[in-house]
Amino acid sequence: MTGTVATRTWQDHTWFGFLLVGLAFALWLPEARQRRVRRWWFIYVAGIFVYTLLRAYADEAGAPVRVAYPISFDRWLFFGTDPTLWLQHRFFDPRDIGLLDYLAVATHWSFFVAPHALAVGVFVLQRRHFPRFALLTVGTMWLGLILFFVVPTAPPWFASEVGELAGVRRIMDYVGGSIHGSAYSSLYAALGEPNSVAAMPSIHMAVTFAMYLWGRRHLPRFAPLLLAYCAVMAVSLVYLGEHYVADLLAGMACAVAAWLAAVRFAPELIEPPRLPADTGSRRLS
Template sequence: MSVIAESGRPRGWSRLRLPPLPEPPATRRGRLLLAAQAGILLAMTASVATRTWQDHLWVGFLLVGVAALLWAPEIRQRRIRRWWFVYVGGIFVYTLLRAYADETGVPVRIEYPIRFDRWLFLGTDPTLWLQRELFDPRRIGFVDYAAVATHWSFFIAPHALAVGVFLVDRRHFPRFALLMVGTMWLGLALFFVVPTAPPWFAGELGALAGVRRVMDYVGGSIHGSAYSSLYAALGEPNSVAAMPSIHMAVTFAMYLWARRHIPALAPWLLGYSAVMALSLVYLGEHYVSDLLVGVACAFAAWLAASRFAPELPEPAMQPADTGSRPRF
């Protein structure tokens, strides 16, 4: 009886379990490098959420230096994942520099956005009007919670969309990353040039009497200490970075991106932008003028991203690999 199968191998060959071949050193190094690259981006994110870089300023700059060294090989490799360094690193550096934008000696502006909003609304201040109509500090209601939830969704929505873009069709991720970072950096430049007090701050100074910071009331009604810690990590480094509204700029930039690349999502993001605008004004976080300049920053960043960010071609369809994707 023959023990040789038609394939030319001994019978039972497929049941043999051979030890796996050792992984090539180059592959192991690549995986370690990828883990280190991901780790440094996560460390940047964690340092913002935990205020580590604020308590120890050297930590932030050290993280930037280490990240630059770890991600330098990606510049030569030209893989799409290098745009995660642009995205996370760009936002992290923006956060670092934003904290210094009110320490340049440039006087903080208070009056000009108040005058503009009153001119635009025929003598009525929109923040003061909205709060008089809707806000009761003795009774926090649905509108207050919804407005604060919309405001804080800013810290999740663009990053969730970034992950979705990368997973679903990463050919468009370079443009998205450049759009988000460019929008924030345009706003950052204005923070240095025209440090501006938001409406709630102007209210505390007496320049906009009657305006309150609704978010403080809502946060205190939920969990005062948790709210204080979270605000200290994300908002405290610079309380006069009102012009322009980065919340409005980034939200509207998401709509501009979706209008071209995901048209079905665009109307929802436009509605989200409208709700964000109303929430920011009602909460006393921004003037209407801040919103308009934020929208202008989004448009400018979109034009730049459309011109300079690489739009990767459709992956070539190979007979043996019809599901090929751009290199990660």
């Protein structure tokens, strides 16, 4: 399941993605019956994979694509100034891709690594809390998925292309093209094209803020670093033309709701110690 997310296999053959989920569930069923924390890896991976499958169809559910309302909200919030236009006019030059552009794109792309790296760390170092982390991450994404179906919303770069926010550029295209054009196009085709109007809320911001909420409770020493990561992610998303501030706020709200649910409903499992085989034999004898 994880491998097919970065390819077009599940897009070209829709049935294949759902078949993988069914096969994975059948293979994991014996493990799911055990009271071991690692069974939550199935919930984590399958939950994110099914989210990815359904996200591709969110713009085909019949709801009209919205363009104007986040522009109006951002301008109201910033007293008539559009933050994406303001940032790009001052710091972006399409003729001279600079360090800031690369750092912003790197921050954006770090989203595809950072949450899963933290998941591995939690599983290794704080295993009994892993069910809570899995529910927090998957729950945050699924709350966002609901909004994708209800209010499919165009991001700033898309709004610019249809004439609603003239002057905004998709900086990621410039940076990706300067690094390796064909590789970037293939990666975007796999991760972005399935739904270009899944902007409300920002899942990048939602999951990043969920990591911070997790850190406040379970990794207090790293909480300031995670909060700084949230701030850098927020500025990068707006600067790159990927999201409005409205999208960021909605994503943070999804993270808070998922965190409250995870704290209340996710179990903290402590696996019983396993007895050595010879000890068990002596007890039986």
